[in-house]
Amino acid sequence: xxxxxxxxxxxxxxxxxxxxxxxxxxxxxxxxxxxxxxxxxxxxxxxxxxxxxxxxxxxxxxxxxxxxxxxxxxxxxxxxxxxxxxxxxxxxxxxxxxxxxxxxxxxxxxxxxxxxxxxxxxxxxxxxxxxxxxxxxxxxxxxxxxxxxxxxxxxxxxxxxxxxxxxxxxxxxxxxxxxxxxxxxxxxxxxxxxxxxxxxxxxxxxxxxxxxxxxxxxxxxxxxxxxxxxxxxxxxxxxxxxxxxxxxxxxxxxxxxxxxxxxxxxxxxxxxxxxxxxxxxxxxxxxxxxxxxxxxxxxxxxxxxxxxxxxxxxxxxxxxxxxxxxxxxxxxxxxxxxxxxxxxxxxxxxxxxxxxxxxxxxxxxxxxxxxxxxxxxxxxxxxxxxxxxxxxxxxxxxxxxxxxxxxxxxxxxxxxxxxxxxxxxxxxxxxxxxxxxxxxxxxxxxxxxxxxxxxxxxxxxxxxxxxxxxxxxxxxxxxxxxxxxxxxxxxxxxxxxxxxxxxxxxxxxxxxxxxxxxxxxxxxxxxxxxxxxxxxxxxxxxxxxxxxxxxxxxxxxxxxxxxxxxxxxxxxxxxxxxxxxxxxxxxxxxxxxxxxxxxxxxxxxxxxxxxxxxxxxxxxxxxxxxxxxxxxxxxxxxxxxxxxxxxxxxxxxxxxxxxxxxxxxxxxxxxxxxxxxxxxxxxxxxxxxxxxxxxxxxxxxxxxxxxxxxxxxxxxxxxxxxxxxxxxxxxxxx
Amino acid sequence: xxxxxxxxxxxxxxxxxxxxxxxxxxxxxxxxxxxxxxxxxxxxxxxxxxxxxxxxxxxxxxxxxxxxxxxxxxxxxxxxxxxxxxxxxxxxxxxxxxxxxxxxxxxxxxxxxxxxxxxxxxxxxxxxxxxxxxxxxxxxxxxxxxxxxxxxxxxxxxxxxxxxxxxxxxxxxxxxxxxxxxxxxxxxxxxxxxxxxxxxxxxxxxxxxxxxxxxxxxxxxxxxxxxxxxxxxxxxxxxxxxxxxxxxxxxxxxxxxxxxxxxx
Numbered sequence: 001x002x003x004x005x006x007x008x009x010x011x012x013x014x015x016x017x018x019x020x021x022x023x024x025x026x027x028x029x030x031x032x033x034x035x036x037x038x039x040x041x042x043x044x045x046x047x048x049x050x051x052x053x054x055x056x057x058x059x060x061x062x063x064x065x066x067x068x069x070x071x072x073x074x075x076x077x078x079x080x081x082x083x084x085x086x087x088x089x090x091x092x093x094x095x096x097x098x099x100x101x102x103x104x105x106x107x108x109x110x111x112x113x114x115x116x117x118x119x120x121x122x123x124x125x126x127x128x129x130x131x132x133x134x135x136x137x138x139x140x141x142x143x144x145x146x147x148x149x150x151x152x153x154x155x156x157x158x159x160x161x162x163x164x165x166x167x168x169x170x171x172x173x174x175x176x177x178x179x180x181x182x183x184x185x186x187x188x189x190x191x192x193x194x195x196x197x198x199x200x201x202x203x204x205x206x207x208x209x210x211x212x213x214x215x216x217x218x219x220x221x222x223x224x225x226x227x228x229x230x231x232x233x234x235x236x237x238x239x240x241x242x243x244x245x246x247x248x249x250x251x252x253x254x255x256x257x258x259x260x261x262x263x264x265x266x267x268x269x270x271x272x273x274x275x276x277x278x279x280x281x282x283x284x285x286x287x288x289x290x291x292x293x294x295x296x297x298x299x300x301x302x303x304x305x306x307x308x309x310x311x312x313x314x315x316x317x318x319x320x321x322x323x324x325x326x327x328x329x330x331x332x333x334x335x336x337x338x339x340x341x342x343x344x345x346x347x348x349x350x351x352x353x354x355x356x357x358x359x360x361x362x363x364x365x366x367x368x369x370x371x372x373x374x375x376x377x378x379x380x381x382x383x384x385x386x387x388x389x390x391x392x393x394x395x396x397x398x399x400x401x402x403x404x405x406x407x408x409x410x411x412x413x414x415x416x417x418x419x420x421x422x423x424x425x426x427x428x429x430x431x432x433x434x435x436x437x438x439x440x441x442x443x444x445x446x447x448x449x450x451x452x453x454x455x456x457x458x459x460x461x462x463x464x465x466x467x468x469x470x471x472x473x474x475x476x477x478x479x480x481x482x483x484x485x486x487x488x489x490x491x492x493x494x495x496x497x498x499x500x501x502x503x504x505x506x507x508x509x510x511x512x513x514x515x516x517x518x519x520x521x522x523x524x525x526x527x528x529x530x531x532x533x534x535x536x537x538x539x540x541x542x543x544x545x546x547x548x549x550x551x552x553x554x555x556x557x558x559x560x561x562x563x564x565x566x567x568x569x570x571x572x573x574x575x576x577x578x579x580x581x582x583x584x585x586x587x588x589x590x591x592x593x594x595x596x597x598x599x600x601x602x603x604x605x606x607x608x609x610x611x612x613x614x615x616x617x618x619x620x621x622x623x624x625x626x627x628x629x630x631x632x633x634x635x636x637x638x639x640x641x642x643x644x645x646x647x648x649x650x651x652x653x654x655x656x657x658x659x660x661x662x663x664x665x666x667x668x669x670x671x672x673x674x675x676x677x678x679x680x681x682x683x684x685x686x687x688x689x690x691x692x693x694x695x696x697x698x699x700x701x702x703x704x705x706x707x708x709x710x711x712x713x714x715x716x717x718x719x720x721x722x723x724x725x726x727x728x729x730x731x732x733x734x
Numbered sequence: 735x736x737x738x739x740x741x742x743x744x745x746x747x748x749x750x751x752x753x754x755x756x757x758x759x760x761x762x763x764x765x766x767x768x769x770x771x772x773x774x775x776x777x778x779x780x781x782x783x784x785x786x787x788x789x790x791x792x793x794x795x796x797x798x799x800x801x802x803x804x805x806x807x808x809x810x811x812x813x814x815x816x817x818x819x820x821x822x823x824x825x826x827x828x829x830x831x832x833x834x835x836x837x838x839x840x841x842x843x844x845x846x847x848x849x850x851x852x853x854x855x856x857x858x859x860x861x862x863x864x865x866x867x868x869x870x871x872x873x874x875x876x877x878x879x880x881x882x883x884x885x886x887x888x889x890x891x892x893x894x895x896x897x898x899x900x901x902x903x904x905x906x907x908x909x910x911x912x913x914x915x916x917x918x919x920x921x922x923x924x925x926x927x928x929x930x931x932x933x934x935x936x937x938x939x940x941x942x943x944x945x946x947x948x949x950x951x952x953x954x955x956x957x958x959x960x961x962x963x964x965x966x967x968x969x970x971x972x973x974x975x976x977x978x979x980x981x982x983x984x985x986x987x988x989x990x991x992x993x994x995x996x997x998x
Contacts, residue, residue: 056789237878682911
């Protein structure tokens, strides 16, 4: 009974007592709220935690309210663009409690620093430099991701195609990374005579695109100059199909997802045919066979759990072409054919709420046939890779990531090759190729991202790779720092050591296993101002110190690792977007790239020592449906090695060319203007887009190479096959 | 004695319930008061007033953490501020983005607690349109997000007048070639006006916004469609709307201006 009575009184008194707050003498809480720079803040919400007592600040940052909630309390200050700040207070009953608050930068919600040196991004990142839509709209880029990248500073197209050379380096120094796998040949018509290459990567299929032209993270191994890191979409956001037909190609793509969002699939298929385009443009290039290509790819993704995702990606491409080429010793068709298959299976899941584990297994094959006179070679490359990456924050300020990979590569070459490089006739002496070489690489890395403050980020890491063929181990430390100067501007710097194994072809041709991994040390410093991608200004200067480059021995027959070189320069990028009408950018690069041509020689211009490159890109929305654009590019001519004479070889009935110093002359300057237009409309009630492009508007005869007559006494300029070309087509949502 | 114990216990329970009921009543009163202030500030589209009432709702959240209706209202205020910052060519993109993203955040909190409230998905549908201003590159993503929200709200409450309103507005602004335009918007907005006329909210503290917009956009659609008798219909409807909702600055300002300019 006593207990029940006790309970009754306790319940009643405790409840009634709790209501007594409001009966006590009220207090006044007042003060001001300002930011770190002293500006008073309006509309900051002020409230005593757990109560409704509070108010908002006025235009002078002042607040005042009465409350009966006295004693030890917590006052919360908050606003949409400010974080929540809590202050412990002790309010005496009947008093006037004054509390002035400064919301410092630590409360200001700014974007995470995700700017890194020499990096251009696209996709879902909040700080993308270029959106997929912009990529497809760049005049002259032909909706090709790689060609779009060459409108950024620091990279140049190889033969006006999709392969790129970065900051004075060789095209082989650029690695494409897709969902953790290495994608070695994502091109059609790659390395074919006077034919521009096209990429097989669909920019719309990528949720993240990050291109780094130097100073990149320790997670990337076996690459010297640049990385294009792509992440394909997981589960598509919608369902549908899109068809496209143009003067030179047709394609069909589609996305599908189940209602429960657990399974998704994408596909894209394309066929390349250029006969109609050649006819309309009166292009009389002597092709046999006319270039043709097919491409098919897609993804399958399945959510295995709340955080688990299994994703399969595959792509197959095929191309075939022949083009007439008249050389000093042979006049006939160069014929090139490739088959390229890439597949990757990736599993990712979150072991904890904040960590992520990715594992991928990839396989790719690349089969290539080249024929020209006595040259008749078939090469096969196989790449296999297993990779695991793990990342987790260890505190609010520190993230770590680590990973390991093993990569296998074999290269096989068969066929016939000329005994004498100056005699390519079909009946010329030859030797038979039947070579196979293989190598493996095991790599491991550890990286830490340390957010010293909201305005200062340091990322440091180290990786090590072991090459099985040469039995050599390399250790590459890397470091990058970003300092936010204001909300929109940053200072960036990066340095690091980078290694890349020479291509297996050098081991085969040199009959050696004693080539060291090539090395480059990057030093980069830069400034960036980026206001929501509407205004971007970047200035970067860099120095790349090359060593252990594959080089000819003094007798030119063997390969050594004694090559040295450097590339130094400056990149400037300015992008302006005036919504909703105008979008454009200017990029300028200066580069000085020198390498030793053979052991002991002085450094001379490298193959891609293109001193000045300027690109102007603009697009203008005439209306909501009609957009026009123009691109202008100009660059210093590429270095080449002229022939200065010849000696007759009676045994071959052919002339031996005598070369000047390597890369001692330059082509004339390269210039090109491209324009295009897109019109959006409805067809059968569906979304449709019509597009037209006029590439090389002024029909500038840019040089592809110098050829020579039979005794090298006459130099013949061979113009690029990229003459003025009109192209049009349309796309329709199905 | 046993009965006395029971009586005491029962009394204690009743007293506790009463006190808590008074507390709940405080909460409802606070919401009703804030809702009234919100209605007034939405009528005027006065940002300062909207932010002030936003603060009221934030403080109410201190009484009941994560209360779904409060976070819904916070999202609605964010949406209103973001929408008023759009203003055509002179839109304040930063503000649109800031409040739209904040709106999404508040709405997610609301849906997390109560996932069967149709108006939440209608608001998500409306918020997704705002993304065009600052994420026009993510066309597919935005379409997918808005379609998903629309489908979900249709399933939950297909006769919600705010759903027809959002449909009507999006149709009104969509180019005719894609199935949009005033002609196609008229029947949808007429349906919205009809639904609003019949609408009785289940709870007094539930949202009831949008009626002036339904009237206003239907007037605008009539003017733009300009079929026989449309201008007369526009004038009559406006007169009715202005009488019924005399405080709406949307009707008195934007719609009236358009009616005076093109409705005769």
